[in-house]
Structures are given as C-alpha cells and as structure tokens.
Amino acid sequence: MERDVSANSRLTIAAHALTWIGLYQRRGYEVATSEQIATSVNTNPVVIRRLLAELRKAGLADSRRGAGAGWMLTRDLAAITLLDVYRAIEPGPLFALHPATPDPECVVGHGIGPVMAAVYDEVEAALRGELAKTTLEDVLRDVLKAA
C-alpha cells in the first residue's frame, strides 16, 4: 500500500501553523504572516495560505488583508482539537470500497460492500475519537516541555 511517500503531511502542517499562530499571538502580536509560518514549517508561503484558507472555511482561523495583513486564530488553542483540524482539511474516506461494483450474482460480491462499509465506519470513529483527545494547547505544552 505504501500509503504515501508523497503523502499526507497536511494535518501535521495545519497543526504546526495553528500552533505557531497561537504562540505568536500569546506573545502579543496580532497577526502572523504566511511567510513567517512558512519559515518555521520550511515550505512555501503559498502552501500555508492554501491550507489556512481551508481552516478559515472551517472557522478555525481568519485573515486580514491590506497593509499589516496576516493570520489569526478565531479561538484559543485549548478550544481546538486535532479532530477539528482533521475535519477542516476534509480528508476523504480512509478506505474505499470497490472501484467497480462487484458481481451482484455472487453472494460475496453482492453482500460485502455494506459489511466493509460498516467496519470502516467504526474504524473512522475510533480514529476521530483519538484525534479528539488532543487539543492544540496540549500540543503547544508538549512542544515547550521538550525544549
């Protein structure tokens, strides 16, 4: 499967960006620029802007334009869980069913779809439950503890 070398660092980067903004604001600054965040993440500012645009749609962040522009959080780090971030970047299903509908004449082909879908639903629920346990405040605390 090799789920990816070219893979899913979106949740990591989104959490990194929000945590960075949170710490920056806690130090008294009003807004953080995509350039500053990109420097910490070590990527291109456009990547940050794209990702933060999705987080803004989900209500986790907001941006200001014009001079003195930049990004800010809409609520405290303690009020944002990794599940919120996960939902904001709208990942597709973890597992997919068949690309082509299996043979309906076959007992297995006919019935296995819903059975696997039910399992996948529970797996996703477990995954979301785990992500909900951690807030960005927890992340920041652990990050500062490690330093």
Added chain:
Amino acid sequence: MERDVSANSRLTIAAHALTWIGLYQRRGYEVATSEQIATSVNTNPVVIRRLLAELRKAGLADSRRGAGAGWMLTRDLAAITLLDVYRAIEPGPLFALHPATPDPECVVGHGIGPVMAAVYDEVEAALRGELAKTTLEDVLRDVLKAA
C-alpha cells in the same frame, strides 16, 4: 485532502478475495483461480494475483502452479482478522510528518515533530485495534446474513 478518489480499495479487495476463497473451499473446492475471484470483484485477474502475492508473503494465502492451479487459504477464515490483512498489504503511515525538516531555530519547528508522531502512534494503534475486532469469518457471516 480527498484522501482518494483513486484510492485505497486494497483492503476491501483483499478481504473480498480471501472471503471468496474461504467460501469456495467451504463448498468443497480445493483452489480458486484469480480469474474466478476477479469476476466476483469485477476487476482484472492480474490485480488479484498481485494482491494475493502480498497476502502469501504474509502467510495468509498460498498458491499452486501448473495445471489445476489456483489459490487457497493457509488457515481458517475465523483465524484471519482484518488487521492481519491490513498488515499484509503494508500500508505506509496514515499521517506523515513534515516533507522538509522544519526550522530548528523555532521552538515550534523544533519540537512539534515528536509530539505529532506520538499522537499519530496512538491513532494508528486505535485503528489497528478496531480492525483486529473483525475476522473474515465475521465478514462472511454478515455477508450471508444480508443475502
């Protein structure tokens, strides 16, 4: 994110193939051909052979060559969990860390990697725990119940 439209149906297809073989053997046949399985799954036999080759490496299935060739299970459906299948197809990590190492001068950039990795470890453990709850016998039972 759209984890995939072109995505991960490998677990679905692997479970389908093994369940099909299991049912076929239960009906008295010794081996199933990749062509038969492919018909039920509605795909190309090569796709099935490729996937079953990985399951064979993991010890879940075996093949016989020559005339009267085909595939068989190495143990009962009840002794194979979806976690076994998941491990057999060797999915890469669910979430990746940063593609490029973040700025080590930055507190967040320096410390967030291990923190996220710890979270991801727990998430994967939860996912595996859920997959371990279901055996292919369970899958077959539910499939037959639905019919």
Added chain:
DNA sequence: GCCGTCGTAACAACTATCGTTACGACCAGG
C-alpha cells in the same frame, strides 16, 4: 498612491493506484 500581504490560478515533479497486455514458468493429465 504605495507597498506589503493575501487570494488564487496555473504548472511541474513526484508518487500511488488501477487496469491492461504480454510472455515466461510451471505442472497435471493425456
């Protein structure tokens, strides 16, 4: 008006998945 920043489109590079064709390797049965 200027200038810095966002907003977004467009493109390339890379990778994984899925389907397909092709062909050699293998082996039971005649």
Added chain:
DNA sequence: CCTGGTCGTAACGATAGTTGTTACGACGGC
C-alpha cells in the same frame, strides 16, 4: 513428451493527490 491452463511478473498508460513554485490581481493601512 507435449499440451493447455494458470500463476508470476514486468511494463505501460491513465488518473489523481500532494507539494512546491511562479505569477499576478485584490485589498487596505499609511
């Protein structure tokens, strides 16, 4: 021994997601 069916596997193409990059218009304090 040879034949026919099946596996084993390489090779391609199509499709699509992610990441990085350039480019340029839109916005709005100053």
